Amino acid sequence: MVGAFREPASPVGSGARRTWAGREANCSIMTADDTKTVITPEQVAVTFRLAGIGTRFAAVLVDTCLQGLVILVIFLGFAAVADLTSVVLEEAPTWLLAVLLLLVFLALWGYFIFWETVWSGRTPGKRLAGIRVMMDTGHPIDFWAAFLRNICRYVDFLPAAYGVGTLTMFLSKDSKRLGDYVAGTVVVVDAPRRPKAQEVPPQERREYRLLGDPTVLNLRAIDREQLAVVGRYLQRREELPSGPRAELAREIAEPLMAVLGLAHTPEYPYEEFLAEVSMACRALHE
Numbered sequence: 001m002v003g004a005f006r007e008p009a010s011p012v013g014s015g016a017r018r019t020w021a022g023r024e025a026n027c028s029i030m031t032a033d034d035t036k037t038v039i040t041p042e043q044v045a046v047t048f049r050l051a052g053i054g055t056r057f058a059a060v061l062v063d064t065c066l067q068g069l070v071i072l073v074i075f076l077g078f079a080a081v082a083d084l085t086s087v088v089l090e091e092a093p094t095w096l097l098a099v100l101l102l103l104v105f106l107a108l109w110g111y112f113i114f115w116e117t118v119w120s121g122r123t124p125g126k127r128l129a130g131i132r133v134m135m136d137t138g139h140p141i142d143f144w145a146a147f148l149r150n151i152c153r154y155v156d157f158l159p160a161a162y163g164v165g166t167l168t169m170f171l172s173k174d175s176k177r178l179g180d181y182v183a184g185t186v187v188v189v190d191a192p193r194r195p196k197a198q199e200v201p202p203q204e205r206r207e208y209r210l211l212g213d214p215t216v217l218n219l220r221a222i223d224r225e226q227l228a229v230v231g232r233y234l235q236r237r238e239e240l241p242s243g244p245r246a247e248l249a250r251e252i253a254e255p256l257m258a259v260l261g262l263a264h265t266p267e268y269p270y271e272e273f274l275a276e277v278s279m280a281c282r283a284l285h286e
């Protein structure tokens with residue numbers, strides 16, 4: 001199951017599992033069925049299914065075609081400008097050639113960085129293939145991680161057709177290419193979009209300031225055990241001091257946001273997010 005969320009039983013013999021009690025960072029566990037389990041500081045396990053090499057190649061093929069299309073449009077635009085101004089390539093102003101080279105450079109190097117940053121680890125190709133990039137900790141990918149993993153993409157491409165990247169993925173238990181190791185990221189199967197029959201009633205939509213329209217989120221990925229953790233927090237939050245209360249809200253909310261593919265900021269209102277998730281899930285199951 002993708003994005004399974006549970007409170008794990010007592011630790012077993014794995015050295016990784018023995019770090020659950022630490023609250024400084026998340027812990028991840030690889031299992032034998034091509035899944036990756038992230039243990040959050042509050043001892044909650046979130047399980048993701050790793051994307052296969054074939055699926056990742058399909059995604060990068062789509063993205064490469066789109067990159068080529070963007071570069072073609074750039075050259076066609078340049079040709080149209082040259083035709084309108086009767087400028088031949090040899091006589092083109094230096095600034096115009098510089099703009100052309102800059103646009104081509106951005107299309108080649110900035111495509112993946114842009115999409116993975118603004119679309120929570122997804123590119124158009126990854127979206128079609130049903131996969132996304134996330135941090136090893138289960139958090140959404142940020143700009144710096146997207147920059148690092150994609151700067152290394154051209155090393156992964158060597159000597160041709162992602163030879164280095166393919167070999168690295170075959171040898172990696174996490175199916176990581178070199179760029180994933182450098183950036184601390186992993187590619188997982190995205191949670192499937194919910195069918196329309198499962199949508200939250202329209203009258204409920206106006207109540208979600210943070211979730212926006214819950215119909216575009218896969219709320220079915222949040223199971224009853226997960227909701228029980230949220231419910232216990234919401235019931236007991238008034239008993240907690242403000243500092244621990246805010247920290248616990250963040251620790252419970254971040255795995256949920258990872259499952260739903262949502263990004264957040266340091267000042268994000270996690271408690272309000274938990275309340276909205278609880279309300280949306282109740283409306284969904286009614």
